[in-house]
Amino acid sequence: MAEEHTKISELPEDVETDDCMTTYTYIYSPDLLKDHVAFITGGGSGIGFRISEVLMRHGCDTVIGSRNLERLTEAAEKLSSATGRRCLALRMDVRQPETISAAVEEALKEFGRIDILINNAAGNFLCPATSLSFNAFKTVMEIDTMGTFNTSKVVYERWFKDHGGSIVNISATLGYKGQALQVHAGSAKAANDAMTRHLAVEWGPSGVRLNTLAPGPISGTEGFRRLGGMGAETSGAFQTIPLQRAGNKTEVAHGVLFLASRASSYVTGACLVADGGSWLTSANNLPALLDYWSSTLKKDK
Numbered sequence: 001m002a003e004e005h006t007k008i009s010e011l012p013e014d015v016e017t018d019d020c021m022t023t024y025t026y027i028y029s030p031d032l033l034k035d036h037v038a039f040i041t042g043g044g045s046g047i048g049f050r051i052s053e054v055l056m057r058h059g060c061d062t063v064i065g066s067r068n069l070e071r072l073t074e075a076a077e078k079l080s081s082a083t084g085r086r087c088l089a090l091r092m093d094v095r096q097p098e099t100i101s102a103a104v105e106e107a108l109k110e111f112g113r114i115d116i117l118i119n120n121a122a123g124n125f126l127c128p129a130t131s132l133s134f135n136a137f138k139t140v141m142e143i144d145t146m147g148t149f150n151t152s153k154v155v156y157e158r159w160f161k162d163h164g165g166s167i168v169n170i171s172a173t174l175g176y177k178g179q180a181l182q183v184h185a186g187s188a189k190a191a192n193d194a195m196t197r198h199l200a201v202e203w204g205p206s207g208v209r210l211n212t213l214a215p216g217p218i219s220g221t222e223g224f225r226r227l228g229g230m231g232a233e234t235s236g237a238f239q240t241i242p243l244q245r246a247g248n249k250t251e252v253a254h255g256v257l258f259l260a261s262r263a264s265s266y267v268t269g270a271c272l273v274a275d276g277g278s279w280l281t282s283a284n285n286l287p288a289l290l291d292y293w294s295s296t297l298k299k300d301k
């Protein structure tokens with residue numbers, strides 16, 4: 001019997017929860033990132049957790065940093081036991097550069113190097129601009145945009161400037177068509193997309209590459225839960241996108257693995273959209289989103 005060929009469109013394994021996969025099929029060489037070190041903001045949950053797992057499955061040790069140390073520590077234990085690589089959990093807030101510097105020093109003390117930075121930390125929620133307070137807008141900009149700049153600057157000046165490195169900024173397609181109820185995250189991510197290009201120009205001569213990975217709707221994540229993904233799925237809204245489904249966390253992690261590693265050695269300042277073609281065809285349905293948002297307010301009361 002001829003060996004079954006993997007279908008070109010076959011999905012990679014994933015699990016909905018913040019747990020490691022029970023099986024994993026390699027697409028890239030398992031040694032692609034052997035003995036490299038990756039620093040991943042927000043690596044304790046969702047997409048960041050899966051990115052950490054996939055990089056570690058390719059030989060990388062990781063540092064995962066964010067505000068909730070308990071959740072990070074639990075994640076680090078899961079990641080290390082599933083992959084056999086080291087994972088250091090550190091508390092930091094990307095809005096506070098001094099906590100980033102302290103985490104980077106800890107990372108260098110533990111591993112002696114940093115090769116990859118993944119700017120994944122972010123905050124978001126559905127809210128029309130008229131209901132968005134000034135502080136709410138500022139908070140999302142501070143986490144998503146200032147946080148990405150702060151962490152990139154600290155890591156570059158402390159390590160990448162003299163040793164080279166690869167930075168992947170996790171963005172979104174929200175600003176491509178002005179997604180309703182997302183002026184805060186959409187503006188922040190658009191700024192990050194520009195930042196990728198500016199810093200790719202300035203830091204290229206130091207051997208630092210910067211690229212953007214922009215996911216679409218990704219199942220098993222806080223973003224999916226917060227932004228109407230469940231409702232969209234049950235209402236059949238994903239049938240209107242080219243690949244007719246949400247993505248999974250491993251699909252995003254594989255795009256990050258490509259951009260972070262030497263597989264993309266001549267790529268910098270680029271944006272890889274991993275959204276199933278969603279932004280091309282998804283309805284920017286203001287009434288549906290307003291209805292959905294106001295229904296969530298009633299639920300919270």
Ligand SMILES: CC/C=C\C/C=C\C/C=C\C/C=C\C/C=C\C/C=C\C=C\C(=O)SCCNC(=O)CCNC(=O)[C@H](O)C(C)(C)COP(=O)(O)OP(=O)(O)OC[C@H]1O[C@@H](n2cnc3c(N)ncnc32)[C@H](O)[C@@H]1OP(=O)(O)O
Nearest residue numbers: 122123124125133135136172217223227228229231232292
């Ligand atoms: C039938 C279906 C109908 C519609 C659906 C149609 C289509 C949807 C299809 C698909 C959707 C699926 C996926 C989406 C696809 C793409 C998404 C693109 C981008 C995704 C981005 C993300 O997911 S980011 C990661 C998400 N995770 C998080 O946000 C976790 C971290 N978040 C936090 O820590 C908090 O939420 C925070 C961001 C608010 C920060 O917390 P903190 O620093 O503690 O700040 P606070 O002091 O709590 O708040 C600061 C001010 O912000 C105000 N605030 C907080 N929450 C809200 C809210 N929900 N609404 C309005 N305002 C809020 C808060 O009140 C503070 O303001 P004050 O004025 O009160 O000071």
Ligand SMILES: NC(=O)C1=CN([C@@H]2O[C@H](COP(=O)(O)OP(=O)(O)OC[C@H]3O[C@@H](n4cnc5c(N)ncnc54)[C@H](OP(=O)(O)O)[C@@H]3O)[C@@H](O)[C@H]2O)C=CC1
Nearest residue numbers: 042045046047066067068093094121122218221222223224
């Ligand atoms: N889910 C989706 O469908 C999509 C997600 N994205 C992007 O993917 C990335 C991950 O999103 P997702 O996995 O859904 O959501 P999660 O909420 O799981 O991930 C966000 C992470 O950011 C961390 N974080 C938030 N604020 C801070 C802060 N001030 N300092 C340090 N860390 C912080 C959180 O950890 P802690 O609470 O411990 O601080 C958390 O681990 C985000 O950049 C998001 O914009 C883009 C498009 C679609």
